[in-house]
Amino acid sequence: MNIERPRTRIQKKNRQAILEAALEVFSTEGFRGATLDQIAQAAGLSKPNLLYYFPSKETIYTELLSTLLDKWLDPLRALHDTGDPVGDIVDYAMRKLQMSRDYPRESRLFANEIVQGAPRIFDQISGPLKDLVDEKSRLMRGWANDGKIADVDPHHLIFSIWATTQHYADFNVQVCAILDSDDGAHMDDAAAFLSTLYTRLLAP
Amino acid sequence: MNIERPRTRIQKKNRQAILEAALEVFSTEGFRGATLDQIAQAAGLSKPNLLYYFPSKETIYTELLSTLLDKWLDPLRALHDTGDPVGDIVDYAMRKLQMSRDYPRESRLFANEIVQGAPRIFDQISGPLKDLVDEKSRLMRGWANDGKIADVDPHHLIFSIWATTQHYADFNVQVCAILDSDDGAHMDDAAAFLSTLYTRLLAP
DNA sequence: GTCTATATTAAGATAGAC
DNA sequence: GTCTATCTTAATATAGAC
Numbered sequence: 001m002n003i004e005r006p007r008t009r010i011q012k013k014n015r016q017a018i019l020e021a022a023l024e025v026f027s028t029e030g031f032r033g034a035t036l037d038q039i040a041q042a043a044g045l046s047k048p049n050l051l052y053y054f055p056s057k058e059t060i061y062t063e064l065l066s067t068l069l070d071k072w073l074d075p076l077r078a079l080h081d082t083g084d085p086v087g088d089i090v091d092y093a094m095r096k097l098q099m100s101r102d103y104p105r106e107s108r109l110f111a112n113e114i115v116q117g118a119p120r121i122f123d124q125i126s127g128p129l130k131d132l133v134d135e136k137s138r139l140m141r142g143w144a145n146d147g148k149i150a151d152v153d154p155h156h157l158i159f160s161i162w163a164t165t166q167h168y169a170d171f172n173v174q175v176c177a178i179l180d181s182d183d184g185a186h187m188d189d190a191a192a193f194l195s196t197l198y199t200r201l202l203a204p
Numbered sequence: 205m206n207i208e209r210p211r212t213r214i215q216k217k218n219r220q221a222i223l224e225a226a227l228e229v230f231s232t233e234g235f236r237g238a239t240l241d242q243i244a245q246a247a248g249l250s251k252p253n254l255l256y257y258f259p260s261k262e263t264i265y266t267e268l269l270s271t272l273l274d275k276w277l278d279p280l281r282a283l284h285d286t287g288d289p290v291g292d293i294v295d296y297a298m299r300k301l302q303m304s305r306d307y308p309r310e311s312r313l314f315a316n317e318i319v320q321g322a323p324r325i326f327d328q329i330s331g332p333l334k335d336l337v338d339e340k341s342r343l344m345r346g347w348a349n350d351g352k353i354a355d356v357d358p359h360h361l362i363f364s365i366w367a368t369t370q371h372y373a374d375f376n377v378q379v380c381a382i383l384d385s386d387d388g389a390h391m392d393d394a395a396a397f398l399s400t401l402y403t404r405l406l407a408p
Numbered sequence: 409g410t411c412t413a414t415a416t417t418a419a420g421a422t423a424g425a426c
Numbered sequence: 427g428t429c430t431a432t433c434t435t436a437a438t439a440t441a442g443a444c
Contacts (some may be wrong), residue, residue: 017290028316028321030234030236030237030316030320030321031322032233032234032235032236032237033235033236033237033320062262101242105337108319108320111315111319111374112234112316112319112320113279114374114377115315115316115319115374115375116233116234116237116312116316117232117310117377118377118378118381122377122381124376125377125381125382126381126382129378129382130381130382130384131379133361133382134382150404152397152400152401153393153396153397155382155383156390156393156394156397156398157397159368159371159372159375159379159394160368160371160397160401162371162375163367163368163370163371164363164364164367164368166367167363167364167366167367168363170315170318170319170333171318171319171363171367172367173321173322173326173329174318174319174322174333175363177322177326177329177330177333177334178329178330178333178337178359179359180332180334181383189357189360190360190363192357193356193357193360193361194364196207196356196405197356197401197405198308200354200404200405201400201401201404201405204266
């Protein structure tokens with residue numbers, strides 16, 4: 001307790017390097033497709049050394065998933081009443097689109113997991129995630145009852161915002177191929193389109 | 205050439221059983237996650253017998269992908285001018301939603317492939333798929349120029365229709381968990397929501 | 409904490425009998 | 427066409443020296 005422990009600093013640095021490398025590999029290969037060799041190489045460590053920091057491949061993966069889910073839900077948590085409900089919801093969609101632009105690997109990590117049936121994160125989806133969605137759905141329901149936004153199903157509205165924004169991360173290869181566009185060059189067009197889409201839908 | 209060849213009938217039946225089993229397994233496990241053991245068992249064949257019909261795991265997978273992509277694009281091909289452009293586009297979205305309801309495994313097969321960078325189907329995306337999308341985008345651009353639909357970016361409109369409809373197949377586990385709903389019980393609500401979404405967007 | 413070497417499975421694919 | 431047996435490789439994980 002008297003002097004600093006440099007070992008801890010090294011540990012933190014290596015753990016971070018591993019999680020960063022694991023995000024890179026898991027997000028493009030999925031859980032089964034990723035190998036510890038790939039992750040170790042990307043992290044600049046040997047495979048046994050990697051397993052010194054995490055007991056198993058599964059542990060790395062689940063730690064990644066649950067850590068990132070929290071960050072992933074920040075935009076939805078931030079949704080609240082500022083006096084302009086339509087603007088609040090459109091802003092939420094824009095923040096989600098920003099997340100897809102800035103953190104596409106996180107988005108693809110979740111996409112891989114959910115598409116394959118959420119075998120390792122189902123509890124967090126049916127628990128905390130569902131609770132948050134239900135809470136924000138009640139908020140939107142209230143706006144609809146007050147005539148502040150159009151009367152649409154809040155759950156399906158949230159699904160559509162997730163789908164349309166995450167599409168630019170999860171299906172990025174397809175989007176770029178069809179638009180003949182580099183990564184992210186089309187994001188301003190996407191923002192304009194989605195802003196129009198949800199503004200017209202929600203106008204009371 | 206004189207009498208029928210029962211071997212051919214057996215071959216066709218087994219090939220079909222293998223492709224059906226492979227669709228089931230690949231769509232939930234992804235290419236790397238799926239094993240020939242799983243596919244063989246699901247098809248009711250031994251593993252060597254399976255490899256008598258297809259030379260490799262990769263062959264099964266790519267044959268599935270390219271066969272199904274064709275069927276998958278039928279709704280978009282069917283999009284044409286009937287005199288009611290807004291209705292035509294909404295109908296397209298409804299047909300796509302039907303596909304997600306009726307063929308969720310096909311949707312997840314493609315989702316797995318695209319999310320992971322489309323390593324085995326990229327050529328068909330940047331070729332035939334892009335051509336079809338560009339053609340239908342020109343059609344919609346014409347409608348917008350004639351004032352028959354609102355002036356929105358056709359490519360991003362198509363992306364949003366894909367995203368919102370396929371979401372109900374690809375992220376089905378999450379949708380069901382959040383809605384506390386069984387498979388497909390919410391599809392009518394989804395149809396109503398999406399119909400409203402695109403009708404309001406496109407009204408000139 | 410990090411390494412080399414290795415144990416242990418699992419999985420794609422083949423050989424060869426029937 | 428179908429099977430049993432097997433080859434081969436790759437991948438997770440561990441042992442044990444340093």
